[in-house]
Amino acid sequence: MHFLHRHLFGLSPTLVTFTTILLVFSIASAMDEPVFSRFTELFTANPAALGMLIALNSVAYMLMCEPAGVLVGRAGTRHTIALGVALESASFFLFWLAYDIPLYIAAATLAGVGSAIMWAAARVFVADFSTDHSRGKAFGLYSMSWGIGWAVGPLVGGFVALSDMRLAFLAAGLLMAATVPAFFAVTPKSEDRNSIRKSFDHIGRSALSAGINFLKNSTGTVRWLFIAYAATYFFWSVMWVFAPLMFREFDIFQIGMLFFVNALAYSAGAFTAGALADKYSRKALLILGFLASGTGMAVFVLSGSFTAALAMGAVLGVTTAFTQPILDTLMISSLKKEERGVGSGLTLIVLEIGTMSASAIGGIIAAFGGYAAPFWFAAAVCLAGAIGTAAFLKR
Secondary structure, eight states: OHHHHHHTTTOOHHHHHHHHHHHHHHHHHHTTHHHHHHHHTTTOOOHHHHHHHHHHHHHHHHHHHHHHHHHHHHHOHHHHHHHHHHHHHHHHHHHHHOOSHHHHHHHHHHHHHHHHHHHHHHHHHHHHTOOTTTHHHHHHHHHHHHHHHHHHHHHHHHHHTTTOTHHHHHHHHHHHHHHHHHHHHHSOGGGOOSOHHHHTTTHHHHHHHHHHHHHHHOOHHHHHHHHHHHHHHHHHHHHHHHHHHHOTTSOHHHHHHHHHHHHHHHHHHHHHHHHHHTTSOHHHHHHHHHHHHHHHHHHHHTOOSHHHHHHHHHHHHHHHTTTHHHHHHHHHHTSOGGGHHHHHHHHHHHHHHHHHHHHHHHHHHHHHHOTTHHHHHHHHHHHHHHHHHHHHOOO
């Protein structure tokens, strides 16, 4: 433990262990990435309808995020993390069994609910086990762990799906289920507060009230950070949803490789970006991330071969590493400790608005301009994010 503490820049050993398990969880949750768009095409071939079906997960996630934040505040992180992971694992088994739209909808809804609970609790856990002086590194490590998971997950999922794309969902569900006891073991019992059952009482009304009060009293910095989060996730989700459809000449394993390289490059830069955010201007680093990402996306669209797309995927991974960890650091540093649950829930709502907009709006844009059009739009969103950060972020 002392070795880990000394060599990971003073971060809590509990946090280091937690993020290691989070990496495995993230591998499982990302195994469906190279197949999900094509799996959804089994239910509809219309691009706009495809985008709407993919957005179902985001709708459920978005509606649950703020209640999930309130739930974490009431019950603590220990039980809520285990609950969220168990629900999301069950959703992958439902996707594996889905041969009609009703079961697909049920799986997407359950996945959104479980994911909202899990990630709301995980963000609060990282905040609670870090300090003001190590927060950038802590969220850099957090982003690096799920970044590596999202790199390895599509690669594994693409390989598993070579014979049958449904097997990616089955394998992911099994691996995710195996992390439930691990998460439960690593989270200290001191993180328990109230029981999950009691914590659900009137949670919807409490979440609405807490969210409204938070937004009314939030600063201009926090409000702009919400917009910047949405822009970031719109950008990321366009890649996830439309790259398999734009590059039809790539097989599923090649798509998995593209996602692998992109996420691996992101994870390699995330900890560095977080560490830099503890020392240098977070505003300047965020502007740099947005500008480089928008420019990189424009070049990515013009990739004429798998090698070129792979290289630009790596570049985009590095540039986007200068968005999420820095936004997380800025947001948590702008909140009081008692606001973290509610603030994290609202942050996840905004992230999902960006994600949902990418599939829904991107699908409509693609219906008129082809599958390259959403990428051009995402590049413009990133450049607008850089301008907005320069204009509205005070620090």
